[in-house]
Amino acid sequence: MARHTTPTYVTLERLRVPRPVDRVSFIAGLCANKRVLDIGCLDETTIAK
Secondary structure (H helix, E strand, O other): OOOOOOOOOOOOOOOOOOOOOHHHHHHHHHOOOOOOOOOOOOOHOOOOO
């Protein structure tokens, strides 16, 4: 089983993204068979004007 660690960041650090992923599928995979509390964070990219 893969072990996930909490990322740490430095202000204005360049982040390397290995490849794009589908967010919903990625998060659903991480949450499978676990109890999850969704606190309803806003995703401003989904708001249509």
